[in-house]
Structures are given as structure tokens and as C-alpha cells.
Amino acid sequence: MNLIPELIGYLAATLTTASFLPQAIKTFKTRDTESLSLGMYSMFTLGVLLWLIYGIYLVNVAIIVANAITFLLAAAILGFKIHNLLRK
């Protein structure tokens, strides 16, 4: 078994999942969502929710955990965006 592609896959998954953490922290701190796209966060949050359902179907813990975390982060950012749009 070649470990290199597996390691690259795990590193890729960790980076793309964890990347929403600095965005969520920035959005929580500044409350600024002006340059964030509503379309992006709507599609992304729904997509990650479907990934989560897919992981539950497959009973795949890695897919479930990664997407549960990303869903919470993306949904929080989307919530801030919608809140700011409604305040206008």
C-alpha cells in the first residue's frame, strides 16, 4: 500500500475543512460580511449538509465529523450574512 496518496488526501481534507475556521473567527470578530457572497454560503452550507447526510448513509465517521464541523462553521457565517442583509 502506497501511503503517499493517502497522506495527501488526509492533508487535503484537513486543510479544506479547517479553512472555514479562520473565516468564522474573522466574521465573529468583525461582524463584517459585506464582501462575502450570499449565493456561495447558501450553496456551500446546503452542500455540506448533503455531504453530512451522505456520510451518515455510508456510516463513514471521517465524512460525518469533517462535514458536521464545516456545516456548523458555514451555517454560522451564513447566519451573520443574512442577519446583516436583513438589518439594512
Place this chain on the structure above:
Amino acid sequence: MNLIPELIGYLAATLTTASFLPQAIKTFKTRDTESLSLGMYSMFTLGVLLWLIYGIYLVNVAIIVANAITFLLAAAILGFKIHNLLRK
């Protein structure tokens, strides 16, 4: 073979990949990247590049195509963010 989880997986992949298109369009139009996180786009762009390399290793066309598109979109957004930070 149960088609429902496969369909959910494809829909999830399509949504999370395509979601970066409205963000890229918004960023191109407004040139505003103030509320975008540099940390997020740095980690995400590198992560998607690793997904692309992983897909090439596996010779998996779906992983290659989805991540090649997302890489271009995320790298363009990251480029705008860095450009705006350097201009300050």
C-alpha cells in the same frame, strides 16, 4: 444498488464545488475582499490543490475536474485578497 446515496453525494459535490463561482463573480465585480479571510483562502486553495494532486494519483476524473475548477476560482479570489492587502 441504492441510487439515493449516490445522488446525494453527487448533489453535495456539485453544490460545494459550484458555490465558489458566485463568490468569485462577486469578488471580480466589486474588487472588495475586506471581509474575506486571508487564512481561509490560503488554506483552502492549498487544500484544493492537494485534492487535485490526490485525484491525479487516483486517476479519478471527477476529483480532478471538480478540484481543478475550484482551484482556479479559489486562487483567483486569493489573488484579489493579496493584491488588496499589498495596496494598503
